[in-house]
Amino acid sequence: MDQLSALLHMSPATLWMAFKVLLVFAGPLTLAALMTWVERRGSAMIQDRIGPNRAALFGKWRLLGLPQLAADGIKAFMKEDLVPPHAHKFLFWLTPILAFLPAALGFAVIPFGQSFQSGGQTYHLSLLDPGNGMGMLYPLAIGATAVYGVLVAAWSSNNKWAILGGMRASAQMVSYELGMSLAVISIFMTTGGYDPHQIIAAQNGMWNVGPQFVGFLVFFTCMFAETNRLPFDFAEGESEIVAGYFTEFGSMKFALMYLSEFIHLVTASALIVTLYFGGWRVPFVGNPGVLLSVAAFLGKTLFFCWVFVWVRWTLPRFRYDQLMKMGWKVMLPLSLANFLFHAFLMFRRG
Amino acid sequence: MAVIVKQVELSWLDRTYFWPIFKGMVITMRHFLRQITTRTKDRYTVQYPDMKREMPEGYRGLHELKRFEDGAIKCVACFMCAEACPARCITIRAEEFSDLNLTQGFEEKRPAIFKIDMLRCIYCGYCEEACPKDAIWLRKDYELAAYDRLSMQFGKWDLMNTYADVDGKARLTQESEKEIKIHHGDTESTEKR
Numbered sequence: 001m002d003q004l005s006a007l008l009h010m011s012p013a014t015l016w017m018a019f020k021v022l023l024v025f026a027g028p029l030t031l032a033a034l035m036t037w038v039e040r041r042g043s044a045m046i047q048d049r050i051g052p053n054r055a056a057l058f059g060k061w062r063l064l065g066l067p068q069l070a071a072d073g074i075k076a077f078m079k080e081d082l083v084p085p086h087a088h089k090f091l092f093w094l095t096p097i098l099a100f101l102p103a104a105l106g107f108a109v110i111p112f113g114q115s116f117q118s119g120g121q122t123y124h125l126s127l128l129d130p131g132n133g134m135g136m137l138y139p140l141a142i143g144a145t146a147v148y149g150v151l152v153a154a155w156s157s158n159n160k161w162a163i164l165g166g167m168r169a170s171a172q173m174v175s176y177e178l179g180m181s182l183a184v185i186s187i188f189m190t191t192g193g194y195d196p197h198q199i200i201a202a203q204n205g206m207w208n209v210g211p212q213f214v215g216f217l218v219f220f221t222c223m224f225a226e227t228n229r230l231p232f233d234f235a236e237g238e239s240e241i242v243a244g245y246f247t248e249f250g251s252m253k254f255a256l257m258y259l260s261e262f263i264h265l266v267t268a269s270a271l272i273v274t275l276y277f278g279g280w281r282v283p284f285v286g287n288p289g290v291l292l293s294v295a296a297f298l299g300k301t302l303f304f305c306w307v308f309v310w311v312r313w314t315l316p317r318f319r320y321d322q323l324m325k326m327g328w329k330v331m332l333p334l335s336l337a338n339f340l341f342h343a344f345l346m347f348r349r350g
Numbered sequence: 351m352a353v354i355v356k357q358v359e360l361s362w363l364d365r366t367y368f369w370p371i372f373k374g375m376v377i378t379m380r381h382f383l384r385q386i387t388t389r390t391k392d393r394y395t396v397q398y399p400d401m402k403r404e405m406p407e408g409y410r411g412l413h414e415l416k417r418f419e420d421g422a423i424k425c426v427a428c429f430m431c432a433e434a435c436p437a438r439c440i441t442i443r444a445e446e447f448s449d450l451n452l453t454q455g456f457e458e459k460r461p462a463i464f465k466i467d468m469l470r471c472i473y474c475g476y477c478e479e480a481c482p483k484d485a486i487w488l489r490k491d492y493e494l495a496a497y498d499r500l501s502m503q504f505g506k507w508d509l510m511n512t513y514a515d516v517d518g519k520a521r522l523t524q525e526s527e528k529e530i531k532i533h534h535g536d537t538e539s540t541e542k543r
């Protein structure tokens with residue numbers, strides 16, 4: 001490490017940071033790209049279909065349809081980049097970035113492996129070291145700005161369907177944020193801190209799903225709403241408002257927005273894993289070490305990504321009033337009850 | 351008219367949402383596992399260019415003009431098929447023909463031109479039904495495509511050869527017709543042409 005940093009004329013800390021940035025940026029991106037494949041082939045298998053398996057590397061190796069990703073990327077790049085004449089040009093160009101950034105940024109505080117010591121220095125496997133003062137509030141805050149991506153996309157396209165989708169999505173995200181935040185707060189409370197490292201440390205022996213199962217259910221459901229996935233994909237609502245907020249987007253802009261949805265999904269899974277499933281912890285292993293802990297984190301995250309896909313192809317979309325009713329009359333009281341219950345428990349224990 | 355919609359009374363378990371959702375997820379997972387463990391050839395989807403479906407008996411595909419064992423055409427150019435054809439896509443020109451060979455008997459007419467426009471044909475099979483000599487059949491080949499319209503006009507020799515490879519018969523050409531006649535010792539008519 002030291003030699004490499006000397007070679008690159010960087011301090012070891014900078015190099016380590018650069019490495020982490022690369023990892024935290026490329027990791028979720030790669031996972032998201034893979035998830036698009038999993039989504040297609042997985043949904044095909046669930047519906048007794050076969051899915052895209054024709055694209056082949058050099059016309060020879062089909063690799064289970066994985067080259068489809070490259071084919072789609074090339075296609076998206078080559079397509080005409082059309083901005084509709086009635087759209088707001090500046091915002092229209094800005095939208096893919098607005099959609100993409102919050103999704104990618106949310107990963108920054110999540111520890112994806114156990115911290116390790118080397119040469120008298122502790123290396124933390126998360127982009128921001130513990131004690132940065134933002135902790136778990138950061139991904140929640142960043143996640144909340146995702147609604148701007150949707151809303152700006154809807155507004156800038158100047159299209160009725162888009163604006164309908166955007167309005168629905170923003171209302172949905174705002175109402176589900178409450179339940180979600182309350183669920184997270186009860187975790188902060190039982191942990192006694194809001195740093196993800198602390199939260200993971202507190203899950204030694206017992207993951208949070210056990211004592212906070214109700215909170216987990218609420219948080220999980222809200223994550224579907226936050227990521228705009230079926231059964232809560234009101235922003236898109238393919239059957240009613242034809243792809244909703246990105247009706248007008250084409251070529252790479254569309255691809256970017258589509259990809260950001262999947263990055264969101266990966267980040268949401270990572271959040272669920274960190275908050276409720278012990279992050280990088282391995283059951284019955286106290287100190288898993290770097291490799292095993294990263295593998296455990298990856299495995300759990302992938303599992304939840306798959307659950308997102310799995311649920312999507314199981315459930316139909318809710319009606320809009322059902323969604324609102326569920327958000328305000330079920331999720332919010334449930335997570336409030338969960339919060340009060342744990343507060344009461346802590347009070348009794350002293 | 352009033353329609354009474356049956357209201358289904360949900361049990362409390364169903365109203366929790368989570369139990370029915372869980373049941374649904376079990377079903378989809380079962381489908382997933384079944385499909386992913388089935389071999390490609392046992393799946394419902396026929397992966398077309400790689401795998402082909404065997405067409406059922408009576409399928410009406412590309413035509414074949416039938417021939418006798420010696421390769422002579424069975425068709426006697428009676429125009430019945432052209433008459434029956436609702437798409438008007440059969441063009442026949444008859445010619446005289448006075449070979450007295452073994453299989454052909456005493457017929458003295460045959461098509462000089464027998465053309466089917468495959469782009470207009472609707473594969474109704476009326477030509478097959480109308481033919482008194484059982485000379486035209488619609489068989490199982492459905493892969494008909496070409497790069498231009500002209501090559502979709504199937505002539506007499508094309509139609510006689512459509513299933514030659516499948517049946518393991520010799521491909522016939524204008525020349526092979528002459529050979530047949532030479533074989534039967536009738537040189538007169540060949541010279542005449």
Ligand code: SF4
Nearest residue numbers: 435471472474475477
């Ligand atoms: S199948 Fe029908 S349309 Fe085609 S040539 Fe025969 S009679 Fe005409």
Ligand code: SF4
Nearest residue numbers: 425426428429431481
């Ligand atoms: S194919 Fe049959 S119906 Fe048509 S002209 Fe020949 S003998 Fe007559």
